[in-house]
Amino acid sequence: MFRRRSTGQEGVRTAKTEVAPSAVTKSSPGSLVGGIDLGGTKVAAAIIGPNSEVIAYSKQPTPDRGGPADVVRAVVATIEAAAAEAGVETSSLRGIGIGAPGSVDSSAGTLSGAGNLPNWKDSYPLGDELSQALGTPVSVGNDVQVGTNAEYQLGAGAGFNSLLGVFWGTGVGGGIILDGKPWKGRGRAGEIGHTLVRRGGARALNGLHGTVEAYAGRKSMEDKARREVKKGRKTSLFKIMKKRDKTSLTSTVWWHALEDGDELAEDLLHRAVTALSAGIASAVNLLDVEAVVIGGGLGVRFADTLVPQIIDGMGAYLLDPENPPTVRVAALGDNGGVIGASLLVS
Amino acid sequence: MFRRRSTGQEGVRTAKTEVAPSAVTKSSPGSLVGGIDLGGTKVAAAIIGPNSEVIAYSKQPTPDRGGPADVVRAVVATIEAAAAEAGVETSSLRGIGIGAPGSVDSSAGTLSGAGNLPNWKDSYPLGDELSQALGTPVSVGNDVQVGTNAEYQLGAGAGFNSLLGVFWGTGVGGGIILDGKPWKGRGRAGEIGHTLVRRGGARALNGLHGTVEAYAGRKSMEDKARREVKKGRKTSLFKIMKKRDKTSLTSTVWWHALEDGDELAEDLLHRAVTALSAGIASAVNLLDVEAVVIGGGLGVRFADTLVPQIIDGMGAYLLDPENPPTVRVAALGDNGGVIGASLLVS
Known part of the structure; x- marks a missing residue:
């Protein structure tokens, strides 16, 4: 019923991009912009050329304690590392865009309600703080809105x-x-993670029950895995995590556990896939969009294995399964966040 | 948490509007238009003046068997009755709009997939058939889309x-x-009735499980009531239905059963209210609209009793319950359908 179109992206990309010196010499620093993708797990920053090409890239873990000032320090260090790799000063960039997880007032440059960042509930002047530290104007957008826009414009x-x-x-x-x-x-449309699939169901980290995120969010999945282990269930998930020197169950950890045939990983990923199928189809019944693009760390990681299952599963929940939207995997992969953020620079 | 604004409508209006002879003498027939609200239960038709005022109104039950041709006959009879009451010929109207339940191709004037009309799955030239019978151009729109537009423009x-x-x-x-x-x-955005509230839950008449309509649609509620009676549950619902000479559980029947303290009616209406709260909040999390307008036969009938419960119930499912949308009861009441349809006439 669903034909899956080619995504132009086979398998998984590691995001680390080498410096392309020719691009730097061809572009004057003033034609370069910065793009920052501030996620719950990692901060990624890139120096982006005039054709939205990634010239240099850097990433580091997002602080999981402290508060906004600590996060800002990590963001500054990450974009400075990317700039150093490209051989430019951040102050010579035409501007920098940052996609951030939470409620954004783009005219004020503030971010609030960032549940996946440490102690970031109230409004904080993210744009001003970064602009001061980096010596160039910084525009703030919502991370998934800028990621969606990148896929719409370029992906x-x-x-x-x-x-x-x-x-x-x-x-x-x-x-x-x-x-x-x-x-x-x-200000915060698009929150498909907080739409319902099962009233009274599993509790998400924000306290809402039965939402897509409660089943499919990586943090919720990790919580559930820990609870299952406490109940005595066996899994290789946490062994893989330690072996790979991670402090949480990253997409890579889930990937290896699934490859190993770990039953708990299979069960929890199946649960996530079902919630995503149902939630996306429900949103399509409301919005009747032409296309759906699935990205994100897990979406990109499981592009060839679980995303086709999500697409197949949608049929049972669509009002008009004969006429589904086109569903594609995000083509910009991990780079969508930094490229989308850079599009905020006018 | 939710403040309910005044709706400008207290209690329930019966839709029957007397002829307003002054309006007719003031308006030449060419300034009048027709509006038809084709619902699953009744066909309503009105002659509408230049300020969207209802000049004459007529209604009759929608045929529950046969097919599109039978429905068209009932629609023609209803608008002709309204025209006769207004003292005009349908052919003298500037045009007629009809809001119909299903998938509408407004440029072709066709209707398909009308699950609440008898045997109306395939595309049928509703506009052309009506236009031929009534001697004036007929524009076709989706019933709830035109009703929403009426509330947006005038309500x-x-x-x-x-x-x-x-x-x-x-x-x-x-x-x-x-x-x-x-x-x-x-073509069919807005189908909140077919969004999920409980994956794997109750089955709606269209076969989808766990949707808002599966719990809150009047037809689904009647089906559930009949199944409960078969299981031996007591209720006054069907006695009230017979006493009031109805063949199905109309809004009025539910109203009287609730007034009588009928427990099954209370349970099923509570179930409907919960599903509506959850489904509307979930849609608000996705769309982040400024306002929600609740109308429809049951919405209007229970404007002062159950709609406030729907609004209160939304809080548990909203991503940002401190910042809910404004929720209002439809101000045009039963007339929203015919007025909205008349706005299709350009």
């Missing part, structure tokens, strides 16, 4: 008039393009 | 930039206004 969503972006990672984020323009509602 | 949604209309009746329909314009997607 798997190009050519469609309406689009739902689903970013399956630490949480489950979403962005909406309608009639060729981002739909932001009162 | 409870006036002044908002984005709006979700929820029509709680035989089914649960919805319409979306974004950035001041109807959002139709690929």
Whole structure:
């Protein structure tokens, strides 16, 4: 029933991009911009050329304790590392865009309600703080909205008039393009992770029950895995985590556990896939978009294995299964976040 | 947490509107238009004046067997009755709009997939057939989309930039206004009745499980009531239905059963209210609209009793319960359908 189109991306990319000196010499620093993808697990930053090409890239873990000032320090260090790799000063960039997880006031440059960042509930002047530290204007956008826009302008969503972006990672984020323009509602539209699939069901980390994120968010999945282990269930998930020197169950850890045939990983990923199928189909029944683009850490990691299962599963929940939207895997992969953020620079 | 604004409508209106002879003498027939609301239970038709005022109104039950031709006959009879009451010929009207339940191709004037009409699955030239019979151009729109547009232009949604209309009746329909314009997607956006609240839950009449309509649609509620009676549960619902000479559990029947303290009616209406709260909140998390307007036969009937419960119940499912959308009861009541349909006439 669902035909899956080629994504132009086979397998998994590691995001680390080497410096391309020719690009730097061809572009004056003033034609370069910065793009920062601030996620719940990692901060990624890139120096981006005039054709949205990634010239240099750096990443580091997002601080999991402290507060906004600690996160800002990590963000500054990451973009400075990318700039150093490209041989430019951040102050020579035309501007920097940052996609951040939470409620963004883009005119004020503030971020609030960032549940996946440490102690970041109240509004904080992220744009001003970064701008001061980096010596160039910094524009702030919502991470999944900018990621969706990147896929719409340059990636798997190009050519469609309406689009739902689903970013399956630490949480489950979403962005909406309608009639060729981002739909932001009162500021935080697109939160498909917080739509229902099972009233009264599993509790997500934000306290809502039975939402897509409660089943499919990587943090919720890890919580559930820990609870199952406490109940005595066997799994290789945490052994793989330690072996790979990780402090949480990253996409890579889930990937290896599934490859090993770990039953708990299989069960929890199946549960996530089912919730994503149901939630995306439910959103399509409401919005009737032409296309859905699935990205995020887990979405990219499982592009060839679980995403086709998500697409197949949607049929049972679609109002008109004969006429499904086109579903594609994000074509920009891990780079969608930094490229999308760089598009915030006007 | 939720403040309920005044709706400008206290209690329930019966829709029958007397002829207003002064309006007719003031308006030449060419300034009048027709509006038809084709629902799963009744066909309503009105002659509408230049200020969207209802000049004459007629209604009759929708045929529950046969096919499109039988429905068209009933529609023609209803609008002819309204025209006769207004003292005009349908052929003298500037045009007629009809809001119909299903998938509408408005440029072709066709209707398909009308699950609440008898044997109306395939595309049928509703506009052409009516136009031929009535001697004036007939425009076809989706019933809930035109109802939402009426509330947006003239009713409870006036002044908002984005709006979700929820029509709680035989089914649960919805319409979306974004950035001041109807959002139709690929033709059938707004189907909040077919969004999920409980994966694997109750089966709706269209076969989807766990949707808002499976719990809150009047037809689904009646089915459930019949199954409960078969299991031996006591209720006054069907006695009231017979006493009032109805063949199905109309809004009025549910109303009287609730007034009588009938326990099954209470349980099923509570179940419906919960599903509506959850489904509307879930849609708000995705769309982040400024306002929600609740209408439809049951919505209007229970404006003062159950709708406030729906609004209160939303808090548990909203991503940002401190910042809920404004929720209002449809201000045009039963007339929203015919007035909205008349707005299709350009």
